[in-house]
Amino acid sequence: MSAVDIQYPETEDDVARIVADAKASNLSVEVRGGGTRLGLGRPSQSASALSLAKLTGITNYDPSELVMAARAGTPLAEIESALAENNQMLTFEPMDHRPLLGATGEPTIGGVFAANVSGPRRISAGAARDNLLGVRFVNGTGEIVKSGGRVMKNVTGLDLVKLMAGSWGTLGVMSEVTFKVLPRPETAVTIVVSGLNDAEAAEAMAAALAMSVEVSGAAHLPESVIHKFAGGSLKGGPATVLRLEGLTPSVDVRSERLVAEMARRGTVSVLEAQASQDLWREIRDVIPFADGTMKPVWRVSVAPSAGHQLVAALRLKTGVDAFYDWQGGLVWLRMEADPEADLVRQYIKVLGGGHATLIRADAATRASVPVFEPQPKPLEALARRIKDQFDPAGVLNPGRMTAGM
Template structure:
């Protein structure tokens, strides 16, 4: 087994060309924070991009940042914070959930996993903010897509195409993202004691209002005590975040207060605790418990999330909470991940997808980790794979289930 550790894009190209010439599959890693998501890669060699690091361009006034793929996301976010800017899509850190050190994710992994956080309902995911990439395909060919300025959209769809591919199409060496000013302040409004169905209705009302809510989540009684070190009020909490300039935030929080007070007791969380709470929601804090108990990340229509959970619990037990106005359901089980039951229910409730983010390796080996694609989409994916990596040399087996 060979561990390749290139320090520049030219070395990456040479390594992938060797891989193609020898027909030797290779696993692509950054700092390994998400390495256990998916099936075990069937490769004897590793392409470690951790030395391919550093911000290559940052123009705060142009809202553009470029960095090499192995650059730690924590380093980039610190630089953005110094200029009161951020990634608007609020990328999740999977590491704590997977039993790894927080803050180890890279910008290349951010794109590869198409990360997003609670602001997904307002600002989209990584693919909606990527402007360009430099990469090497599984054919051993270097290519560039997109540009460094917002107005340049040449090849934009190709940059998007690498988002969520988990390194199975190309090795990204440099990536450019659009960044945005960070909010001056924020406040979170909490409604106490709602059941899942009541919370779904309250969140829908809030999102349909003029309050410009940037995040909406429901934390049932079974998990609420694991947020803010137990600092939330007793009982289930439905939480709504409002961001912006101080007077505007105050006005919109007041609007929500009067709109939603009929649902139950309403309170607020100030800016520091609010920011901490949404980081904990983003990173699935309740289930980052040091175990390998199965954890699913389920995406459905916001109106269907609580219905799916209710139906699922008639067949199997699960501890859950909701983000994205109820459209993202985090589910933790004690043993069997109940994949067949869950995916039948997803189809029944209008479609969506489920990813088995965490489970013992023996369990994952017998379970489709990623949502099986319908025939038409599977055929399109196969054609894309044929164009980029016809010999199946990049991260082989990671997304596949046979």
């Protein structure tokens, strides 16, 4: 459902007033950043929207302290540009969902943390939430809250920062975020091991991560998707790719060790800095499935040893294409037609657990299928109690994550 009335607050006080007015009028609002992820999650159930597109600006940045603070609507491109001027970066390399979802707009730093968006470097740098140090937000009653300051009634002991990251605007409207940054690596290379099947690749990635060579990215790209990566720099059969970053002399030494180990498993080649950067950007943004269709795409997190087993089991039952990130623990699945939600989640449970998020599907499917992993009853009850404390009237993004909440 498209929002009819969009309000653009320019200050935190404006946000608080809009939310308080909505609560007083018994209305709900759809919370937006740059609008790049509107097609992710259950469809909006609100007739009005609050966009943070005008709540922008870097409010504090001391490169020597490796910390930045910015208003939530600040474009991610502005953040990355300021960091690049000081040879720094966001270590968790957040995904840009626009190619996959066919979306427009500009990703915002608040949206990144609200959705806990993390990329290939998560295996070494942690998720977005692990890099978030502080938040200011407006709760569902129109009160301004900041981490480390006022403690909300009946939520003593809860980590507000961790709660807000990944809450998709259902608990509060983030107005400012403070986060860690780190120096940008001097160089990067990618070791490519060709010809491994999915199971062999899982073993190779595990072996690479067990070595003291500091792998910062580990992915496997089956033959069905290989031609869609990095402008054709990867050719032939399947490729298992392992990224090394850091100072040039260190990368050279670690690369030599990793090449020697991987050569026992398959044919090895090396992508240098620019080609390596291009490849990992395309892995991050799921470019093979950015095909202009609405074929369902799942983001599945399982144990690294279980990813290829999940794909093999699904291929016996339904049409599916896949590739792997995070040492095989993150599986990107594209279904040919039906999302097969029950089947996907049943197999995940059989293989030891994990979670599946339906990243892309048409609105009707997203309204009928649990987009986010259903929680066990005790966790669901806890989530509802937290929602009741932060947003008792259900003003903020109702139903975005779970029906009826």
